[in-house]
Amino acid sequence: MKAPAARLSAAALPTLPATVIRPNYDLAAVRVGIVHLGPGAFHRAHQAVYVDDLLAEHPDWGICGVSLHSAGVRDALRPQDGLYTLALLGEQTSLRVIGAIRELLVASEDQAAVLARLAEPAVKLVTLTITEKGYCLAGEDIDLAHPDIAHDLAAPQTPRSAIGYVVAGLRERHARGIAPYTVLSCDNLAGNGHRLRRAVLQYAARVDAELAAWIEAEVAFPCSMVDSITPATDDALRQRVADALGCVDAWPIQREAYTQWVIEDRFCNERPPFERAGATLSHDIAGYDRAKLRLLNGPHSTLAYLGSLMELETVSAAMAEPLLAGFIERLMRQDIVPSLPALPGFDPQAYVDAILARFRNPAIRHLLAQIAWDGSQKIPVRLLGTIAEALTAGRPIERLCLPVAGWLHFVARQARNGVAIVDPLADTLARCGATGDVDAFLALDGVFGALAGDTRFTTALRAAHAALAPATPDAVRHALDS
Template identity: 55%
Template sequence: MSSTPRLSNASLSSLDAQIQVPNYTRDGLQTGIVHLGIGAFHRAHQAVYTDDAIAADDMRWGIVGVSLRSPGTRDALQPQDGLYTVATRDGGGDRFRVIGSIMGLLVAPEDPERVLEVMAEPDVKIVSLTITEKGYCYSPAAAALDEAHPDIIHDLANPGAPISAIGFVVEALARRRERGIPPFTLLSCDNLPANGETLKNVVTRFASLRDAELGRYITDEVAFPSTMVDRIVPATTDADRELLTKAAGVVDEWPIMTEPFSQWVIEDHFPSGRPAWEKFGATFVDDVAAFELMKLRLLNGSHSTLAYLGYLAGHETVSDVMRAEGFAGFIETMMDEEITPTLPPLPGFDLAAYKAQLRERFRNPALRHRTWQIAMDGSQKLPQRLLNTIRSRIEAEAPFPRLAMGIAAWMRYVTGTDERGQAIDVRDPLAEEMKRLTAQKASAPDIVAALLGLRQVFGEDLPANVIFRTAVEEALGRLLESGAARTVAAT
């Protein structure tokens, strides 16, 4: 492999003919978008839509990607001139495309001043974010800024050298205001309920804590459209890199493996302009809330439930879980009987077909989406993926045994020991606290009582709700007694 050339502008012409490459000259790209959180999902989703818009002869929308923590993405892609390959995978094989929309990569901790100055450039019209739930420095249960978060405390004290996404956004907006440059639009592409409104809440609160007048300016002048994003993007493996090298004839240090399906629903509120994403599959609407709720509850809620139960049952990937006894039926019933009744109407939308498509996507054996990867950061994800659905069921005085089983599986998972007595590598901002809370606790009531103490996850209402507590205790008791595989098969 050492003699194989690296993917770059210079090597594009030598790629195998089956590889789709940019049809535009990248030297003419302007920076129109700064993206915070330049991870795999962004590069499989928004960067692809933007690449299409650029290829349609709109060179204003080049992306500068910013890593807020690790230099890994920059180190992999900078020698490749920002180029990378997207491999679309299903049972019919793999299709390869090189994406050229990322024109620069920065690592915020290395040079925060450079990041801020790029964000303050007049040509930048959009700052988008895929920073995961924990990157918003907010309390998931309250959807409000966590003012005690160490990064927020730091950034309020050091506004010119921020470390959080929120700190960068507010300082960049402050600089644009001081220089008479119109604000950029802030575009959250994370799986948060009302993600635009949530982002507005944390940004304006932070800005107000820093300076009341700045807070009012951002509240009045900055647009925060909400979005719904959907595409399954597993972590890239060394085997994926080897496969790409053989197919393309070049080395790509960080290709993206994904599914054919991609969806992007966006509220159309971009005062400073935007790419024509709608020409390439995005859907612009007046209100994204119904689509967002549908996706969060049906796809993300089901995905998390499959991940925790599947991991405990010993399955490595979601497609493995879907092939195991009882799981496909379990998730279909959960979708139909417990989640669907909580959704608002979507006139003209075929919800039954959407749910069938979701289950088919979960079965895609080519993706190899690991249950352990999906299980990360559960304390940040559960409120919007499962707990709010349960709240709707409680309000309707309706049962929710499978949703409760999803919560119980998470509780079993975060104790840190699997059903075979092996340690679980729990990746979560609250991992140490959850390990401490559940130490020496063996019974379902004791584990449930301990974890319900996490008010930032469960709020004040659910721990006090006897129906909720009883349902989760019963589900966890079954998991502890019989194990996940037997419990699901018997459900």
């Protein structure tokens, strides 16, 4: 009977093949300086890797990963000494073992240990990737009716929510005269630091008014912008990693080679030198958010709708179509870049180059059908804002209108074929699509707003819609080539 393969661990590191990158520092010398709430795949593929790059020279910034409820990450990685494998996906996949997470706790099981960590003076930064729902918001304010928030307000010493833990740690530090930690949201939310600060202050005010005043005066909540495609771990990845390492990794992760992290340079305590690991420290996160929204997300939606009409399945397949790829590049360089204000240290043309390379990456299977979801929410912020600014500035909008028209045709095709439309306005869109009438869509005030009354826009949109008709692959190619 074949013996089970050994598990990835600190002891196994010397046995790994030379092609596998491993920590270049002494794991035992690393001390915890960061508590991270939500050590899921994105954190382990993104922020933890930046920290890993720093630990050889800055060993005081190891991470304590805290899962609020699930024990999955802890149970997978604790037997591996916190180590896991990152697969960087490109033409050649490379493997790297990450050791930045030196402790793993489950808050629902190890509450005292979590609260003790948060109170330690050595912990100077608390980071979060808990998804939007983890902030327990109702609109822009904290949701006081949320079960976890209601529990925490009644029993703030034994919190359940991320907000409750952040405030409990700060409360203990305040009581003991310890400097506060910076609280850094790394979730993909615009203005994430502002939203987190507002929620924390609203919650703290109901727990302890003096504490809330101290937090408001002393604690920093920087905004950040994060970007890297991180496909889910599957059995194929586990097997590929096991074959390459010669040992089992219970939870490897994978992402594209490209990664971006822009952090507002506003901390209330010491911080790691993230810029030495490739992060950008800036005072204009909104500018970077806008650049990402317009230059990455706008073209993504363009590929989704025009590529779907061409009966293509993935982003990389769409970029393999010369006419569509050429259109995307012209849209980015000639129509979207001029809409971006200058950002110190930001080269928009180099950013375009990087995005186009990402789109072409055949190792990332990004489905157009998935990107096409929720168009009524995405189109206004990804494309219509750029169109409105172009009209104000007197720039042409014809090319920008083609993906918007593509969305109308896409919705109409779904409605015609009886395919479910994944969108908050699904029923309304199905009715609009059934008519195929541009005016029916323009009446969606929550989507088009004031643009619906601008004849320059409506004329250009109707022309683009007509150019794509009857929305067959050949019709789309003809429109792209015009």
